[in-house]
Amino acid sequence: MDKKEIGKLILAKWGVDSKKIKLIRDGCSTKNWLISGDKKEKYVFRNAGPYVDYVTFQCDLLIHLKQEQITYLVPEPIKTKSNSLTETYRGNSFFLYKYIPGKITRKANKIDGFDIGQMLARKHGTTHPIP
Secondary structure: OOHHHHHHHHHHHHOOOEEEEEEEOOOOOOEEEEEEEOOOOEEEEEEOOOOHHHHHHHHHHHHHHHHOOOOOOOOOEOOOOOOOOOEEEOOEEEEEEEOOOOOOOOOOOHHHHHHHHHHHHHHHHOOOOOO
16 A cells, blocks of 8 residues: 555545654564654554454454553554444555654663563453453
């Protein structure tokens, strides 16, 4: 998909007028674009390929974590105009979520990895009601 097609899809399905679209190249197992809207808001537009169940699970998990009010920022999926969290287009599954700004302040070390692992283990326990 080119940027023009992405912009048209996001406007038609989510009602977001994208002023700038940039492919995110680092650290992603799916295709992601950073979307800058017309009111200075930013979003991430994710294409997870044909994996509808995977995208649905991602959205459900993000919503669940947001409701748990964990101490970390959680991306918030945006519903489409038809009140869905996902959209299938040309055989691919997409969703849009709010961008959380951040930057790498230093290189992670083994202690950071251990702390992150413990946090993930605690949060994993909160996901048991998700089908």
